[in-house]
Amino acid sequence: MLGIQIKMVSCHLILITRLPTICVKVGVIVFPGSNCDRDMYHVLRDVFKINTEYFWHEKKLSKNLDAVILPGGFSYGDRLRAGVIAAHSPVISDVKKFASKGIPILGVCNGFQILVESGLLPGVLMKNDSLNFMCEWTNLIVENNKTPFTNKLKLRQKIPIPIANGEGRYYADEKTIKLLKKNNQIVFRYSEIVNGSTFRIAGICNKDGNVVGMMPHPERATEPEINPIDSKPSSLIFESLLNVIGVAH
Amino acid sequence: MPSFMVHVVIENKPGISDPEGDTILKDLVLKASFLSVKKIRTAKMLKFKIIEKNKSIAKKKIHNLCDELRIYNPMVSKITIEVFDD
Numbered sequence: 001m002l003g004i005q006i007k008m009v010s011c012h013l014i015l016i017t018r019l020p021t022i023c024v025k026v027g028v029i030v031f032p033g034s035n036c037d038r039d040m041y042h043v044l045r046d047v048f049k050i051n052t053e054y055f056w057h058e059k060k061l062s063k064n065l066d067a068v069i070l071p072g073g074f075s076y077g078d079r080l081r082a083g084v085i086a087a088h089s090p091v092i093s094d095v096k097k098f099a100s101k102g103i104p105i106l107g108v109c110n111g112f113q114i115l116v117e118s119g120l121l122p123g124v125l126m127k128n129d130s131l132n133f134m135c136e137w138t139n140l141i142v143e144n145n146k147t148p149f150t151n152k153l154k155l156r157q158k159i160p161i162p163i164a165n166g167e168g169r170y171y172a173d174e175k176t177i178k179l180l181k182k183n184n185q186i187v188f189r190y191s192e193i194v195n196g197s198t199f200r201i202a203g204i205c206n207k208d209g210n211v212v213g214m215m216p217h218p219e220r221a222t223e224p225e226i227n228p229i230d231s232k233p234s235s236l237i238f239e240s241l242l243n244v245i246g247v248a249h
Numbered sequence: 250m251p252s253f254m255v256h257v258v259i260e261n262k263p264g265i266s267d268p269e270g271d272t273i274l275k276d277l278v279l280k281a282s283f284l285s286v287k288k289i290r291t292a293k294m295l296k297f298k299i300i301e302k303n304k305s306i307a308k309k310k311i312h313n314l315c316d317e318l319r320i321y322n323p324m325v326s327k328i329t330i331e332v333f334d335d
Binding site: 087088124131 | 269322325
């Protein structure tokens with residue numbers, strides 16, 4: 001859908017113009033300790049002109065949302081295990097309902113950890129091999145370009161993108177990895193060994209492909225001002241979403 | 250009803266790497282020449298105080314709680330539970 005803007009051109013002439021203002025609505029969930037929620041909101045709202053709304057984790061999600069994003073941060077201070085306490089938040093039952101309806105859901109960093117801990121995605125995110133909090137630029141390779149967040153990317157396309165996590169080492173047992181490969185659920189891999197992730201996995205999706213989790217931060221890489229390498233590939237993650245929820249960007 | 254302390258130890262399953270344990274072994278213990286130490290595995294312990302009829306029920310309740318709330322991730326971790334009189 002395209003938005004409509006009413007412009008006062010003079011006292012008498014009113015112009016009604018169609019603007020590329022995007023009327024689809026995306027929800028950004030805020031947990032206690034989320035700290036990338038505002039970055040995500042900014043990118044959706046200011047860069048991609050999407051109608052975006054925050055949702056506190058204790059509130060219900062609006063039924064008219066076209067996509068839901070779980071942002072990065074340190075929900076509940078990573079107590080017990082990153083993401084596990086937030087995975088029991090009231091909003092997660094709504095996220096599960098949305099997921100079962102095929103609505104696109106993206107979890108970034110802590111959002112990915114929450115999706116894993118809530119059982120929406122398989123596997124687990126463990127402490128990085130180095131035991132360090134890693135904050136650096138990495139390169140992703142696109143392994144699945146059929147998801148709502150990758151359909152405008154090319155297969156094997158390289159995405160320069162930052163990571164910022166202490167518990168980002170994806171692990172799944174052999175059986176799960178086999179299933180992920182078989183079902184084309186591996187969405188992103190690191191181009192080289194970064195943190196000890198099994199099969200260098202950086203992002204996966206559910207079997208239906210509508211729920212995607214990734215450790216790196218696309219919201220920190222979509223603007224040339226803050227991306228010293230190339231902001232276009234990360235932008236395509238959001239443009240892919242727009243492509244799916246009804247607006248070719 | 251009596252009060253019990255239930256200790257839950259969460260540790261990585263055998264075969265799951267434990268870089269923290271490895272670092273303590275390699276960079277602290279072995280460097281300090283405690284050469285007879287061959288392996289260190291780290292763990293997290295939660296101590297629950299619970300009021301129940303007996304030790305067996307207390308243990309079962311905490312075990313169920315750990316499973317239901319994913320206190321540990323069964324893909325990579327295991328738990329051992331011990332019950333003590335409070």
